[in-house]
Amino acid sequence: MEKFIVSARKYRPQTFDTVVGQSHITTTLKNAIKSQHLAHAFLFCGPRGVGKTTCARILAKTINCLHATPEGEACNECTSCVSFNEGSSLNIHELDAASNNSVEDIRTLVEQVRFAPQAGKYKVYIIDEVHMLSSSAFNAFLKTLEEPPSYAIFILATTEKHKILPTILSRCQIFDFKRITNNDTVEHLQEICVKEEVNAEKPALQIIAQKSEGCMRDALSIMDKIVSFTGGVLNYQNTLEHLNILDAEYYFKILGAMQAQDLGTVLSLYDDIDKKGFEGDLVLNGYAEFIRNLLVCKDEKVAHLLTVVESFKDKYIESAKSVSASYLISALNILNEAELQFKAARNKRLHVELTLIKLTYLQQAISLAAEDADPAKKKLVDQARPVAFKNIPGIQSVKKEKPAAAKETAVPVQPAKQSEPVQAPAASAPTIRTTMPATTMVAPPPAATTATVSAKLPKLNSLNKIRAEVAHQNTGKVVYSAIDLSEESLRVCWEDYTQLLRDEKSSAASPFTLAERRIIDHETFEVWVTDNVQKQFVEHERRRLSEYIQGRFHNRQIKYSVHLDPNAVSAVSDVVVPPTTKEQYIAIVEQYPLVNELRERLNLGLDY
Structure with a gap:
């Protein structure tokens, strides 16, 4: 032999x-x-x-x-x-x-x-x-x-x-080295089958190539095993049986029953699969791969990614036409979660059946969700209307107040993006105007001068109406001119802010009192301090101090910088340094000599 x-x-x-x-x-x-x-x-x-x-x-x-x-x-x-x-x-x-x-x-x-x-x-x-x-x-x-x-x-x-x-x-x-493709594996297996005089069907060789995952040695080992099992005959059915692979026909039947929402047929098909000895995780994994192949068939650009037996390709393409992409994607998500949770489930069969029940009524859930979304979409498309903006509280409150002086006041309005400007009657009330420099501060207008005349305006769309009302509101504002920096005005402002810090019982009040101010120009000044501690306190108050000074002088461009004067003498001349542990002990021994004698008798050490 x-x-x-x-x-x-x-x-x-x-x-x-x-x-x-x-x-x-x-x-x-x-x-x-x-x-x-x-x-x-x-x-x-x-x-x-x-x-x-x-x-x-x-x-x-x-x-x-x-x-x-x-x-x-x-x-x-x-x-x-x-x-x-x-x-x-x-x-x-x-x-x-x-x-x-x-x-x-x-x-x-x-x-x-x-x-x-x-x-x-x-x-x-x-x-x-x-x-x-x-x-x-x-x-x-x-x-x-x-x-x-x-x-x-x-x-x-x-x-x-x-x-x-x-x-x-x-x-x-x-x-x-790269993985060997399924086509190359099938061609090589066919050559060997011819030399060995093995009657092999091409679908069976394709299944072996898929199972080997690009490994030629595994493909040859699988083929030898199946040939020994079948006595020299290699067909599709005995290959599926020997490799413990579920026939794709079962998946096509399950998909058809799910589309018809026939739960009884779905559970019966799974019962047949379970009686053949296939584990639940294998069924979930195989059906997920089946759904993936259907999703690949939906797009011609990725149709080459379909790795199935050639005799089933036409059936996959035909079945993919009857299933929506949303259903396939949702089904893949459900199957993926079910596979991840399979090991933790105590009743494995019930876990798989629950997944199949979800998939059976998945299309109904997608349809209901689509119906809920359709009316809103149809309403937006069929009946176009301007966007509804939020009501501005300031404008609404102004509308309610209509004093007598405001009723007679009218200001010319130029709405945004209008072909013809809208002119209101001439105004009888005087308007406060002040020539403003490059930088200005705008103070809030009194309530009596901010009344709106929206009742007298023609109808505009929502956005233009808001713009017109804001334009009327800004027209009546009182405008203050900026105040230049001076030694006296800066000193008063600085002392007021220092008093504010004292009222708040802030530690920064003392450094602010000792700080010196030097004006550079009408918008810039310097703050000189004598030590780093004062500098840190002044820097800590920078944001609030800047807003305070800019508000007092009605000028947002005012800025300052903090400098440390190296020639200055610190206001704190004597700094009290706490004694160390060793110094404290020496002072105690000098005052009470018996303490040292007690330490020596008890043989105690010193830990300074």
């Missing part, structure tokens, strides 16, 4: 051309071999089962081939290739870093590097799962990896690139 060899080993690629799905790497390596531009260290990284170790072996065999082809492939006929294929080559050394990750293992490897190859051009060292090396082993390997002999080439392979030290990465030429 011939010994069985699994497909992953039997059909391992022997040349670069037979490597599946990694053309960007094999082409680069072949060109490097042809042009003799080989690096001394390579790092192959990527997911499991995508050909990292295989490419490392092919590279090691090809660079030692005695009769390499013009395309950069090994001939598989010379003594070097034959010895490599038989596993007896002395120029190629493989090390599993997962089980040989100590410093001693790396030192042994470094000792072997010193010896030149007896036959062939290069000695190739393939270190698999290199991320398992310890930090000490990495450090012991650094010097050799950076400056190896001309005949030594290192090929490192790993699935976890982020675990490798940056000093190692910087010394290697890095190649990133």
